[in-house]
Amino acid sequence: MxxxxxxxxxxxxxxxxxxxxxxxxxxxxxxxxxxxxxxxxxxxxxxxxxxxxxxxxxxxxxxxxxxxxxxxxxxxxxxxxxxxxxxxxxxxxxxxxxxxxxxxxxxxxxxxxxxxxxxxxxxxxxATNGSMAAVIGVERDVVAAFCEEMDVEMANLNCPGQIVISGEASKIAAAVEAGKERGFRRVMPLDVAGAYHSxxxxxxxxxxxxxxxxxxxxxxxxxxxxxxxxxxxxxxxxxxxxxxxxxxxxxxxxxxxxxxxxxxxxxxxxxxxxxxxxxxxxxxxxxxxxxxxxxxxxxxx
Known part of the structure; x- marks a missing residue:
């Protein structure tokens, strides 16, 4: 092994x-x-x-x-x-x-x-007002394009269908709402202190x-x-x-x-x-x- x-x-x-x-x-x-x-x-x-x-x-x-x-x-x-x-x-x-x-x-x-x-x-x-959210059940290339559109970043690509996005709190909040409107399987804000990996x-x-x-x-x-x-x-x-x-x-x-x-x-x-x-x-x-x-x-x- x-x-x-x-x-x-x-x-x-x-x-x-x-x-x-x-x-x-x-x-x-x-x-x-x-x-x-x-x-x-x-x-x-x-x-x-x-x-x-x-x-x-x-x-x-x-x-x-x-x-x-x-x-x-x-x-x-x-x-x-x-x-x-x-x-x-x-x-x-x-x-x-x-x-x-x-x-x-x-x-x-x-x-x-x-x-x-x-x-x-x-x-x-x-020193900043950042936040993160998890995007569940969405393909990597779709999330990448979505992040570019919403002016946020992909912070963690953990495993298939589990991606965390990161950026300014207002933009992450907007991304969460937009993701729900587009029928993403699940988009949820995370309880974090800031926008890591952004x-x-x-x-x-x-x-x-x-x-x-x-x-x-x-x-x-x-x-x-x-x-x-x-x-x-x-x-x-x-x-x-x-x-x-x-x-x-x-x-x-x-x-x-x-x-x-x-x-x-x-x-x-x-x-x-x-x-x-x-x-x-x-x-x-x-x-x-x-x-x-x-x-x-x-x-x-």
Whole structure:
């Protein structure tokens, strides 16, 4: 078997995430305690106890998902379960977790990268009036033309029939109404803080580029795919550019899945929260083998 690891993106977070890992695994405990120390605030408290409103903040949830996903990875690695892993990839923020698992940089560096990314994106959210909406059951080319007409952007192409659009709040509201009038199967506004993966994130992109210019990137030990193209990327400078561009670019997650399978992956493992990515694998191709690992019970099995 050739296995691909998948890491969660923003929106998957939930109160209690990682608590049982911390209580049962010395590996997880060390990573969480290290994260608290580096951050100067307690990601443990917010992950384990909430409240949900605080955990959902961009600057918090991105860090929480990174630490959780990487803790699951390190536990599984220590258990000897990752011998068949050849590919790592992540949805949006999860791409940083994938790079960390692949050895592009160490945990401490990856944590700092995520924290800065999240801080800059939250600033951009607060400085703009952006929103997002999910478009369900509509073909990609139809949504692309619709976005051009409505002056919004395709933010996430998650799997067949599941696309998220992003832009100024008034334009997203207009797009939701227009989509309903045209008989789109389902168009629904999302409860998000801003217009991620759109031009409204340009200030965050610029700040992130400056920050990453000072970070050393190494060649990945696994094959990694970038959200910006859906294709394999391996050169350190290309990895850096992909992370910068991703802040304002469409997340081509379906393309990542399809290209990984075409490259020989026959088992997809989600190391994250809520089984969201596992569900997207199933909707992309119901014949692809998949599993999700989130809790200590999952890892003991």
């Amino acid at each position: 050739t296995t691909a690891l998948m890491f969660s993106g923003q929106g998957a977070q939930k109160v209690g995430m990682g608590k049982d890992l911390y209580e049962n695994s010395e590996i997880a405990r060390a990573l969480y305690d290290k994260a608290d120390e580096i951050l100067g605030w307690k990601i443990t408290d917010l992950s384990f106890e909430g409240p949900q409103e605080a955990l959902t903040e961009t600057k918090v949830c991105q860090v929480a998902l990174f630490v959780h996903g990487y803790a699951v990875y390190e536990i599984m690695k220590a258990q000897g379960k990752l011998g068949d892993v050849k590919v790592a990839m992540g949805l949006s923020l999860g791409e940083v977790t994938a790079y960390t698992a692949a050895g592009v940089f160490d945990f401490e560096t990856g944590l700092k990268v995520v924290a800065e990314r999240a801080r800059l994106m939250q600033e951009a959210c607060e 031009r409204l994130m340009m200030p965050a992109r610029e700040g992130f580029a400056a920050y990453l210019a000072e970070v050393e990137f190494k060649a990945p030990q696994f094959t990694v795919f970038t959200n910006t193209t859906g294709k394999e990327v391996s050169e350190p400078n290309d990895l850096r550019e992909a992370l910068v561009k991703q802040v304002v670019s469409s997340v081509l997650w379906e393309d990542c899945l399809v290209n990984a399978a075409a490259g020989g992956v026959d088992l997809f493992w989600e190391l994250g929260v809520g089984g969201v990515l596992k569900g997207q694998v199933k909707r992309t191709n119901k014949d692809w083998a998949n599993a999700a690992f989130e809790t200590w019970a999952d890892l003991e099995a």
